[in-house]
Amino acid sequence: MKIHQMAPTPNCLRVSLFLAEAGLEVPRQEVNIREGENLSPEFRRLSANGLVPVLELDDGTTLCESLAICRYFDAIGPTGLFGHTPLEQGLVEMWTRLVEHQGLIPAFQAFRNLTGVYADRETCVEAWGQESKSRLYAFLPKLESRLAQATYLAGDRFSVADITAWTLLAFMARAGFDLDQDYPNIARWRARVASRPAFQ
């Protein structure tokens, strides 16, 4: 088994943090997406979405989509990171999707369309980049207000929703999207998550 990845990219980071939290080690193979290695026919055969990360099993079966990879490992040996009770599972799913759809995807779209980093493979639209950036910043108060009410996104326990939100904030920092104001509850949550062994 191995994971094809480009280590610092957000969705690969999400899988790496999940595996670290679960105490699992999986061999990795680096794919340089900036150089377009994921555009090759060989890689396209491995990855249904043409993107990293991709988990390749020993029998040759492959699984892409970071959350699907996390779910696979959770199904093999429950990690608790998708929630323990029915309500917790619902909340984990809800917050993971909210952070992904209203935070991560707008952040990626803003970065890609404003910098043109992948102009070799897509048409970049500056106005869409700006709009995506506005949507990203409009999401932050929602995150702040949730973290004013709860220790972790889904409640009292750390979950994959927190890994997703951490990934968002890490990506924003790398992309130069500074927080536009003080968010004390996000800051407290961030310090709490940073102290976890998997995040060292």
Ligand SMILES: N[C@@H](CCC(=O)N[C@@H](CS)C(=O)NCC(=O)O)C(=O)O
């Ligand atoms: N929804 C997918 C998104 C994967 C994705 O966006 N991967 C990026 C790196 S974080 C990528 O491979 N980009 C290369 C490209 O766009 O050509 C997931 O969660 O795995």
